[in-house]
Amino acid sequence: QSALTQPASVSGSPGQPIAISCTGTSNDVGGYNYVSWYQQHPGKAPKLMIYDVSNRPSGVSNRFSGSKSGNTASLTISGLQAEDEADYYCSSYTSSSTPYVFGTGTKVTVL
Amino acid sequence: EVQLVESGGGLVQPGGSLRLSCAASGFSFSTDWMSWVRQAPGKGLEWVANLNEDGSKKYYVDSVKGRFTISRDNAKNSLYLHMNSLRAEDTAVYYCARAFFRSFDYWGQGTLVTVSS
Numbered sequence: 314q315s316a317l318t319q320p321a322s323v324s325g326s327p328g329q330p331i332a333i334s335c336t337g338t339s340n341d342v343g344g345y346n347y348v349s350w351y352q353q354h355p356g357k358a359p360k361l362m363i364y365d366v367s368n369r370p371s372g373v374s375n376r377f378s379g380s381k382s383g384n385t386a387s388l389t390i391s392g393l394q395a396e397d398e399a400d401y402y403c404s405s406y407t408s409s410s411t412p413y414v415f416g417t418g419t420k421v422t423v424l
Numbered sequence: 425e426v427q428l429v430e431s432g433g434g435l436v437q438p439g440g441s442l443r444l445s446c447a448a449s450g451f452s453f454s455t456d457w458m459s460w461v462r463q464a465p466g467k468g469l470e471w472v473a474n475l476n477e478d479g480s481k482k483y484y485v486d487s488v489k490g491r492f493t494i495s496r497d498n499a500k501n502s503l504y505l506h507m508n509s510l511r512a513e514d515t516a517v518y519y520c521a522r523a524f525f526r527s528f529d530y531w532g533q534g535t536l537v538t539v540s541s
Contacts (some may be wrong), residue, residue, distance in 0.1 A: 314485075314486070342537045343473070345526070347525070347527075348528035349528070351469070351528075358519060359469065359528075359529040361527055361528060361529045363440070364525055365465070365527070370524075374443060404469075404528075406526040410486065411471070411484075412457075412471075412474070412483050413469060413471040413474075413526075414471065415468060416468070417468055418468040418469070419429055
């Protein structure tokens with residue numbers, strides 16, 4: 314099971330929107346509505362931001378939203394803020410013998 | 425407040441063994457699937473293993489099958505990862521995480537495992 318493909322880095326100015334893509338196959342992203350997104354600040358544990366493609370856990374800002382089209386999922390951050398600077402990882406349930414796979418990770422920089 | 429606290433990491437020689445523990449509190453541990461996820465230094469996240477509520481169903485990433493064993497003790501609200509035949513590529517921070525639908529909503533702070541001679 315290969316890691317899902319994410320861009321290595323994405324940047325934007327405060328207040329601007331950015332989007333992070335997460336590309337898999339029909340065996341993972343495309344086959345299930347079980348994509349989740351995690352934010353990780355340096356030296357910290359990951360934090361769940363989106364589950365089941367587009368659902369936000371309680372307490373997560375509504376500036377974060379998720380979507381999916383075919384084998385590609387996306388995380389959009391609207392109104393980028395300084396505290397959004399972090400690494401972001403997608404994850405998907407899979408039909409393989411390894412039930413979960415993470416993405417390669419994207420470093421978000423606020424200019 | 426939900427808390428997951430890992431322990432048991434450290435330096436071990438290649439071929440050695442280690443047992444990681446994760447102490448859970450603040451939720452009904454016995455009713456949730458639990459997972460281990462690792463992160464090699466400077467690298468991305470990798471799902472390692474999970475098990476169901478009573479420990480009767482266990483799944484592993486291919487690279488650890490036959491070497492790692494996940495288990496739990498619901499009476500002690502604890503999750504474990506028994507690691508044998510350790511390799512340099514197993515060096516990572518190991519996180520325990522609670523399953524939430526098909527995601528992971530609570531994570532511990534992680535424990536570092538270093539495999540080196």
